[in-house]
Amino acid sequence: MTGRPRITLFDWTCSGHHARYVRRVAAALCGSAAVTVAAPDEMLEAVADLPVDCLPLGPARPALDPSRPVEPQHLELSNAELDLFERAAAATAPDHLFHLYADQIIRRLVGRRELGVPVSLLVFFVRWHYPTHYASALSPREFVRAWFQRFLIERWRRRRDAHALFLLDGRAADLLNAGRGARAYW
Numbered sequence: 749m750t751g752r753p754r755i756t757l758f759d760w761t762c763s764g765h766h767a768r769y770v771r772r773v774a775a776a777l778c779g780s781a782a783v784t785v786a787a788p789d790e791m792l793e794a795v796a797d798l799p800v801d802c803l804p805l806g807p808a809r810p811a812l813d814p815s816r817p818v819e820p821q822h823l824e825l826s827n828a829e830l831d832l833f834e835r836a837a838a839a840t841a842p843d844h845l846f847h848l849y850a851d852q853i854i855r856r857l858v859g860r861r862e863l864g865v866p867v868s869l870l871v872f873f874v875r876w877h878y879p880t881h882y883a884s885a886l887s888p889r890e891f892v893r894a895w896f897q898r899f900l901i902e903r904w905r906r907r908r909d910a911h912a913l914f915l916l917d918g919r920a921a922d923l924l925n926a927g928r929g930a931r932a933y934w
Contacts, residue, residue, distance in 0.1 A: 751782070753844060754843045758832075758836055771795055773846070773848060788805050788806065805832055809825060822852070826856040844865065854901065857904060858903045876894040902927065904930075907930075910929065915933070915934055
């Protein structure tokens with residue numbers, strides 16, 4: 749690799765603080781890396797004043813349609829998002845890919861082929877450790893979902909293209925780092 753590493757940041761969701769995360773991560777990296785932001789057209793305004801390249805993804809991830817069954821929509825949207833992620837990787841030829849909101853795609857990501865480039869993920873909502881470490885009860889359904897997510901995270905961390913996992917919970921990162929796989933960071 750010559751020159752600065754090429755990093756592609758990816759996020760297909762515009763709601764909440766997503767634009768802020770994209771901007772902050774891009775700003776932190778653009779001094780030492782050639783950064784490309786792959787995001788919905790409307791989110792690219794958040795980085796317009798930064799020295800980054802932009803890859804417009806078109807409209808943002810659609811909201812779920814309450815008149816349709818949820819699970820088929822999750823499958824459809826996750827596959828569409830992963831297709832966009834793979835296309836962004838092919839279009840930008842990065843040295844590193846960073847998905848900035850992997851909560852909604854990790855279930856499908858672990859079943860996809862490896863991307864041939866180091867991949868980092870940001871996962872916002874992990875809960876499997878709440879009962880033990882925060883004395884916060886989970887319903888039986890939440891408990892099963894939380895542990896299934898942990899299983900998926902552990903499976904992803906063992907992939908050859910898994911580089912780093914970023915979490916918004918320091919305790920969860922510490923617990924994951926006691927095991928094998930890509931390092932987790934808070």
